[in-house]
Amino acid sequence: MATTEEIRSSLADIVNEVAGIPAEDVQMDKSFVDDLDVDSLSMVEVVVAAEEKFDVKIPDEEVKNLKTVGDAVAFIENAGS
Amino acid sequence: MSVELTNSNGSQHARIMGVGAYRPGRVVTNDEVCEHIESTDEWIRARSGIIERRFAEPHETVQAMSVASARAALEHAEIDPQQLGCVVVATVSHLWQTPAVATMITEELGATPAAAFDISAACAGFCHGVALGSDMVRSGTAKYVLAIGVERLSDITDRTDRSTAFIFADGAGAAVIGPSEENGIGPVVWGSDGDKYDLIAQKESWIDVVGSDTPSMPHLRMQGNPVFRWASYEMAKVAREALDRAGITVDDLDAFIPHQANMRITDAMARALKLPEHVAVARDIAYQGNTSAASVPLAMDRMIRDGEIKSGDTALLIAFGAGLAYAAQVVKVP
Numbered sequence A: 001m002a003t004t005e006e007i008r009s010s011l012a013d014i015v016n017e018v019a020g021i022p023a024e025d026v027q028m029d030k031s032f033v034d035d036l037d038v039d040s041l042s043m044v045e046v047v048v049a050a051e052e053k054f055d056v057k058i059p060d061e062e063v064k065n066l067k068t069v070g071d072a073v074a075f076i077e078n079a080g081s
Numbered sequence B: 001m002s003v004e005l006t007n008s009n010g011s012q013h014a015r016i017m018g019v020g021a022y023r024p025g026r027v028v029t030n031d032e033v034c035e036h037i038e039s040t041d042e043w044i045r046a047r048s049g050i051i052e053r054r055f056a057e058p059h060e061t062v063q064a065m066s067v068a069s070a071r072a073a074l075e076h077a078e079i080d081p082q083q084l085g086c087v088v089v090a091t092v093s094h095l096w097q098t099p100a101v102a103t104m105i106t107e108e109l110g111a112t113p114a115a116a117f118d119i120s121a122a123c124a125g126f127c128h129g130v131a132l133g134s135d136m137v138r139s140g141t142a143k144y145v146l147a148i149g150v151e152r153l154s155d156i157t158d159r160t161d162r163s164t165a166f167i168f169a170d171g172a173g174a175a176v177i178g179p180s181e182e183n184g185i186g187p188v189v190w191g192s193d194g195d196k197y198d199l200i201a202q203k204e205s206w207i208d209v210v211g212s213d214t215p216s217m218p219h220l221r222m223q224g225n226p227v228f229r230w231a232s233y234e235m236a237k238v239a240r241e242a243l244d245r246a247g248i249t250v251d252d253l254d255a256f257i258p259h260q261a262n263m264r265i266t267d268a269m270a271r272a273l274k275l276p277e278h279v280a281v282a283r284d285i286a287y288q289g290n291t292s293a294a295s296v297p298l299a300m301d302r303m304i305r306d307g308e309i310k311s312g313d314t315a316l317l318i319a320f321g322a323g324l325a326y327a328a329q330v331v332k333v334p
Helices: A004-019 A040-054 A069-080 B041-048 B062-077 B101-109 B122-139 B206-211 B224-246 B263-273 B292-305
Strands: B013-022 B026-029 B052-055 B086-090 B115-119 B145-152 B170-180 B189-192 B200-202 B220-222 B255-258 B314-321 B325-332
Touching: A004 A040, A004 A069, A040 A069, A040 B224, B013 B062, B013 B122, B013 B292, B013 B325, B041 B263, B052 B170, B062 B101, B062 B145, B062 B170, B062 B292, B086 B101, B086 B122, B101 B115, B101 B145, B115 B122, B122 B145, B122 B170, B122 B189, B122 B292, B122 B314, B122 B325, B145 B292, B170 B292, B189 B224, B224 B263, B224 B314, B224 B325, B255 B263, B255 B292, B292 B314
Parallel strands: B086 B115, B086 B145, B255 B314
Antiparallel strands: B013 B170, B026 B052, B145 B170, B189 B325, B200 B220, B314 B325
16 A cells, blocks of 8 residues: 555656646645646546556546645545555 | 348448538637636637637528538549438537438539438537448448538537537538548447436427527537546547557557547547657647537548648547547548
């Protein structure tokens, strides 16, 4: 099972690949929309890549609750446990 | 009576012999769209890749646009209208329940008594038409088939709906399909997912409209994010299958011509397919918007005219939309 930091780091790489955001900016307290400028379509791409990477299912109705990087990391941790 | 019935005989192979397009005259900028929705030119470009689109004027009817695109396709194919055995029209915006607009198009072209009918497969309609045409040519039910994709989506788009007003547009594209020495149309990979019928749909039935105290056009509505996800990822799998069925890989492709739904979907699909850099990607949406059934032939026509692709090139077509319905095939460029 990956550590919280490992999940954050992998997620940061995904956000970097999808939206071109520097991976070091993708920290737990950052809002995808307000801080990182990841719009809802990019968020869909991040979610799909995260599902593949972490072997979890993130339903459409859950995506809107993932406001910060920390929210997404927590969801992935719980879904994978 | 125990008698044997004869069968029709077709050509072993089929190909697209010519394509044609009709682009309405009136250019509608993002700024004009933003007169009715709270948005900006920058936001629309970032969100969809659309810089401008075209809306049909009253005289640019579904029939008139279809006939114009069909004449161009027939000329490109060097086929006379009288040689056509069937005319298939894919559209969701011919606002007459019956008769099919295909019969009137056929008459205006001078192709009567060719068989003529409309198909309702929304944005996937043109690729369905190509599949039907290819099968008709091979089975001998028609020697030459005209497949048209045409829309006047401006008639059924809510100009005040922030999720669709900037996307949909008007136009027509056509292809002539006929017999060939070599195969020019790979096996179609098509299907439907009716479980998701509600993601893109007319907002109410005509019966409900008539029963309303304040009747209004039953506009299209769409749930953007789930559609984006389905189109970007599920459709990449369908595209890969179409390549497999044709016996080729992405390295063999010269062009990728997906339904022009949204530039972001095209980009996501291209990434998912890992298209090599030499593959030309259709980006007609920038100046044409999403024209549903018309988008694939419009995009192919632009790529031919601009010299991005040439006769004999190998192109992957894929179209997908309301239903949800989808179809993909590899074709040789006419």
